[in-house]
Amino acid sequence: MSVKIFLPNFLFHTKENCDIYGEIQINENNSVSYFVIAHRTHESSSQTASAGKNLRHLGHIFRAGQTSALQRRDVALSFAYDEDTSNIYLLKLSIKPADTTHANVFLYDVPKMLQLHRYSVKNATNNAPSIEHSSFEGHCDDDSEQFNDVNMLCRLLNENQEENKRLHKRSIYGPLKRTFYFLSNLITNTVILLLEARLIVSLLRKTVIYDHYLEWRQYRDSGRRKLNITVDKLLGVCVMLFLLFYVAHPGDYLLTTSHLVIQKLRLLLRSLKGSPIGLKLNEHLNNFLLDCFNYHIDLWAKFLDLIEPIVRQLFVPIALLGLIGLSFQLSSLPFLISIIGLHAHCFYIYTAVLYKVEIKGIQVLWKVMLGKRYNVLKNRVESHNYVNRQLYLATIFFTALLFLFPTVLVYYVVFTTLRLCIYLVNLAIQVLRRNLLEFPLQRLLQWTIGQFYDIESIYLAHIPHSPSPLLQPEATKIHMSVFKLNIQKSPLSRVFSCESGILQDFQADDRMSIKNAFNRMLRGTF
Known part of the structure; x- marks a missing residue:
């Protein structure tokens, strides 16, 4: 025994x-x-x-x-x-x-x-x-x-x-503890009630702030990142105090950045005039696109001057979001980036439409040049006898699209790269705010004091x-x-290897969204 x-x-x-x-x-x-x-x-x-x-x-x-x-x-x-x-x-x-x-x-x-x-x-x-x-x-x-x-x-x-x-x-310590916990989270609970209201949900459903609120609620309900949420609130309050009491007129920095982006875009359009990096562009199409884009920039500059009083007050609600957490302040940055780079996004849409029309037109006319057509009923490409006037018109349009294609391609590559840079900046902010909540801070603290x-x-x-x-x-x-x-x-390596939480699902969604974004940009869709 x-x-x-x-x-x-x-x-x-x-x-x-x-x-x-x-x-x-x-x-x-x-x-x-x-x-x-x-x-x-x-x-x-x-x-x-x-x-x-x-x-x-x-x-x-x-x-x-x-x-x-x-x-x-x-x-x-x-x-x-x-x-x-x-x-x-x-x-x-x-x-x-x-x-x-x-x-x-x-x-x-x-x-x-x-x-x-x-x-x-x-x-x-x-x-x-x-x-x-x-x-x-x-x-x-x-x-x-x-x-x-x-x-x-x-x-x-x-x-x-x-x-x-x-x-x-x-x-007696139980009710006192619950009262203190309720008072310390009163603002957070109030914001949660507002974000869950039907009217607010209908207005903010497609925004980054509401998407981040859904992710933040998953972290809070899981109970695995209580220390991260506490540190997030402390950092948010520090940033709020810094913006409200130590930075004079923070909205001026947003306006200055917007005008700086406008100047850089005008400089970029000026560099596309003529023969950029030795490329022979179509003069008439190039001048037409430059006139359209410069006019668009002028309209956007006047619009910024019109909404300048509203823009100056945007940092007040952004700073107050620090009462909930720094991650909510980071989730509002894509909104500011969208305001600053809205015209760049519009330029990408214009050039993407032209690029898609060029690609589709060249593909269709090339089949006509080869004496073929696409049969919709049979879903296949088959031979077809075209009359002379059809071949003549197809040849003219094909030649025109072919000679205009380098100019359209240059503009599409330039503004797609600009759009991609903005997308990567937003993605970096998204990864930062997610890791702010998912980083195993409590595990690392326990390992530091020898309790992991x-x-x-x-x-x-x-x-x-x-x-x-x-x-x-x-x-x-x-x-x-x-x-x-x-x-x-x-060992320290096990602190990070043992953590498999909500962030893995978000990372899979991010990889899929990046892949879809690249595919859309290659196809000319938006």
Whole structure:
């Protein structure tokens, strides 16, 4: 018969009388596991909550002596101590062995085992390996049995902690804590109620701010990034205070940037006049496009002058978004970039339409030149006899489109590249605000202070001890072997490799959107 006792590390060196509480599990191979979860000293009655109402009374720890009344009680476990030895020793078991009993005592640290349980539960939600499938190093004959024991120990510790939290909430500190939490999140809850209103949803459904709010709500509901959301709010408040109190007229910077972009676009159009980088462009088409684009820029400059008072006040609501978080302020930057580069986006649409017409026209007329046509009913290209006037007109139009194609291609490449740069800037802002919430900040902080543990870091260490002869009973010889359940600090690489959360789904969507954007730009669609 195998006897395993899981005991908190601090109780192994205790020097006071106390009751111990926990559970007993009988395994399939006729082995008994005792899980000591909580204790209560005899001198103090205020620790009743730490014992846990759902745990059974296992036994005692008392001073060694033949006249002790606790020694004669019928309990599952009895430990004793004296002043000569530094640790307690097993004195009595509920089982009745024949001659000699050998018991293995496993010492564990409560905070580390609770941290290990939180890690295993969080990984179980992400389809990661749990405690039962980890690598358990040590002096064990049956690994699967040890895995089940460690899992049972973590579960009992977590249930006892949750029970203590519920008792703590019933006290006066529970309502005070909830009141403080509600007041600190009053602004956030108000904004959430506004964003979930039907009128606001209908107005902001297609905006980046509303999309970010949906992503932020997923992070908040998952409960995995509470520290990130707190840091996000602190950074947002700092940026808000900086914009409102330390920057004079922040809207002027937006107007200055807009006029600077207008000047650079005019310089770009001036460089396309004539023969840019030695390219021979069609003079008439080139002048027509330059006149149209310059006129568009002049209209946009006058429009900016008209809405200048409104633009100057845009930074006030953007700064106030810092009360919710810095990520919401970052989500408003694409809106500002759209205001600054709206004319560049319009130029891309104009050139994309011309490019698509050119490509489609050349493809169709090339089939006419080859004496073929596309049969819509049969969905195939087949031969066709064209009359002379059809071939004559097709040749003229094909030649005209062919000679105009280099000019259209240059304009399309220039403004598509400009549009692509704006898209990449918005994508960089999007990745930054998502990583601000998804970065494993809490895990990194735990690793820094040496409190990051995972299921691959458990190993057993034998602890030599020399029990006092006074603790040996006369009837039964109980041999006790002591091991320490050590959980060492995990490497830094595992901090990031173990994190698989919401960001992976967003990254897959980003890769698909980038691929679709490049395909649209190559096809000339928008």
